[in-house]
Amino acid sequence: SPSSLLMSVLLGSSRVCSLMGEPEEPQLFKTGDIILGGIFSFHSSWKNIESTYVHSPLALQCTRYLNFRAFQFAQAMLFAIEEINNSTNLLPGIKVGYKIYDACGSTARAVRVALSLMNGNEGTATMSEKPCIGSVPAIIGLQSSSPSMAVATVILICNSAFLILFSILQVSYFATCACLSNKVRYPSFLRTIPSDYYQSRALAQMVKHFGWTWVGAIRSNNDYGNNGMATFIEIATQLGICLEYSLPFFRTDPPEQKQKIIETIKGSTSKVIIGFLSHMDMDVLIEEFAHHNLTGFQWVGTESWISDSPIAIGKGHYILDGSIGLAIRKAYVTGLREFMLDVKPLNNSGNKLFTEFWETTFGCIFSNIKQTGEHLEQCTGYEDLTEIKNSFHDMSLMSIFNNVYKGVYAVAHTLHSILGCEERSLNAIIVLKLCICHQILQHLRNIKFKTKEGEEVYFNENGDPAAKYDIINWQPKKDGSVEFVTIGLYDASLPEDKQLHIDNLTLTWANNSKQVPISVCSGTCALGTRKVLQKGKPVCCYDCIPCAEGEVSNTTDSITCVRCHPEFWSNERRDGCEKKETEFLSFTEIMGSILTVSSLLGACLTATVAFIFFRHRNTPIVKANNSELSFLLLFSLTLCFLCSLTFIGRPSDWSCMLRHTAFGITFVLCISCVLGKTLAVLMAFKSTLPGSNRMKFFGPRRQKIVVLTFTSIQVVICIVWVTANPPYPFKNLRHFKDKIILECALGSPIGFWAVLGYIGLLALLCFILAILARKLPDNFNEAKFITFSMLIFCAVWMTFIPAYVSSPGKFSVAVEIFAILASSFGLLFCIFIPKCYIILRVRFVDAHIHGEIIHNNNLNKNFSMYDCDMCSVCHVGLLSFCNYVFLFQINHHQ
16 A cells, blocks of 8 residues: 555665566656656657567567657757756756657557656666655656547556655646546646647637638547547537538558548538648648649648648648648747757767667768668768758747747746755755655646746646637748748637637638638528528528518528517518508598598488478478478488598597497487387377377377487497497507508497497387388388388398408498498488478479369369368378378368
8 A cells, every 4th residue: 555655665664666578768868866757759650560479569669750840849858958957046956857758659659658757667676775766757748649648547547556655747748638638537637738628619710700611520530639529519519510521530540541531522512621630640641632632622720730841841732722720829949949950969878869860861871780772871970960951940830849848847847846845955855755745746736937938837727728829821932832821819818709810811722712712501591581401411501491471580691580570561572670551441542532422422412301301391291200300310310421431540549439439329319210200100000090099108209208218328338338448549460461450449349249239129129110010001101111221221230240340451440331321321212212202393393283283173163172181191191192182282272
């Protein structure tokens, strides 16, 4: 257990540890009081050896040429260590050494060399004598995420097993996988490069900024690519971006996988490709693309390859012309360039890495033993490095060199903080102190310092630095080279709407175009349309259909149409709401004008009849028909004609109350008068029977009381209706979609149907009484005319009810007006026109007959007095004989 192990160390027990397997030798090393570990991939690939299971498998063998990029990273670490050793303020009196290993881009080898750094490669060690003598406090590396995760896991296991004795840190300068921010799984991992979580968000926002909603993606088939692309897809989906394809790739994949990627891209419709690839994977893939001349696509890249100069000058770099992507913020470290170019001091240590670098750079060899049949010159070690122009001289990755530089300084500041906690000598206790001081992780998390260039370095709770990126654009020059032009900035510390800033004026796109490429599955939906998803396709593939009637969309690419306010309606383009046309029965339209003229004509005719009756009020025909009821009936008919005018025009509070109450009262007055006349006729003929005295109980006074009583009941109904819930103006939005019908709401339907029902009840009663009078003498026409008028009245109003209910808008008002006019004209024509005809005939046409009768009477003095007795008949209303009786009366008076 850790406690027993600690007791063994403190009590001096002789516990012995032995190394299993062959020890790993570092590619670069230097002794010192404190040793820092470094893991870099000086070679990009390795040779797979198939195990025979007969003997122990051989160590992994690195292949291909020396990777100048990794060599530069290692030199940045050496430069920082040299500065620290020469500093009097940081770790004074302590010499920092290093052990740097080659991981060859292999996760397995990275774990192996990490274990070598942790156990010191000692064959055997007695812990009482040298506790943790060979272990390093921190490892600078690795470059890729997957090997970094494996090493971080091994460190976690070792730290957990020997927590009391030592705690090793891992500080990466280029591993960006967001999964490494998980401090539960990787508590000892920190980095000086932002997490891919922010890079993925920045890429998604950048794609959205340029309006690309339909894109493809190729990712490295490792933790870096898979986790980064997963985050990108999550954010892109929230922003309305769809992926047509997302293909995995690793540089060791077989040719079939490369061919599948090429065929997928050729068959795609998207014009933008997101390359979430490591620089080693991109280097391999771009050569294959160049072989198939796969041009015309807009590439969006990550910081891993977008600013990589070897790719920009390599074979097929034209495929990536116009690429846009995120790069680590530009930085400059004073003196680093000169240190890197002066590699001769490395030769003094006699390490093999310098020999390989020199032979690769100048194409020579130091020993003839290495010749493989081809003639190579002998290296002297004094060749002029300035005469060679290759990727080693490229300092475009200074920002990544700066990350290595900051990582070394962060560890140094942490050690300085720990070693300064007590005043002790640095002899035997220094190593013990570094081993048992398990607060090193906490110290590094809380460290905060500034570099000599003034850049502030610190880590958040996840061990990540502040996320800031430059946005660069590949702009080809006339000489065929590529210039990395900074065209924007992404700063995750700002508010979300201000994090991305891009200068669109300096951009160059694919095929050297100056226009932003278009990459959408479906075109922009114009105003007045909405998106409808295509079945079986992503949400970015849709059809544009016009909005329905009454709905609008005033933005492009709208997913829904907004319904207009009930008082508004959509225009023809469906991109705006217009106020609905208001409709009511007006005096100016044709139908309103016809009804107005008809109403005034009916009122004029009624007034004319009243004038005729008044002019001939002393004639037997007027007197015989109860002139008072006749004039009251004519007055009520005039009001009936005029009340129809209240139904025409814009409804208002007073017109709505007036039209129904006036209509109800005037019609009841009219029907009451007709009912009184009908009862008078019946009583008159019933009283002619011997012994009958009914007529004296229904004289003119009683008739007036009947009319007043029936009318008063209707007045009471109307007063209750208006008081309780009167009619009011109402905007009817139901009958027509694009029109507002201005009409009068009934208020209380019970009141309305009570008024109509009372009118119908009186009309029905009058009709029944008129039917009873149908058997009176044939020459008596009054009862027949009343019967016929009531028949018309009832027929009109029985037809009115269904027509009124089914007629929409202003037509229901027109139907009601027509019913009023039709029933009024029916009463006027049936009851009064025959009487007017007789009066006018006697007045104008029969004057000639009157003269002849007088002449004949002068000749014949024997005129029968029987005819004069017929005057009594005229007083009871026998209209067919009145004209003759009138002539006889004249003759009698003569």
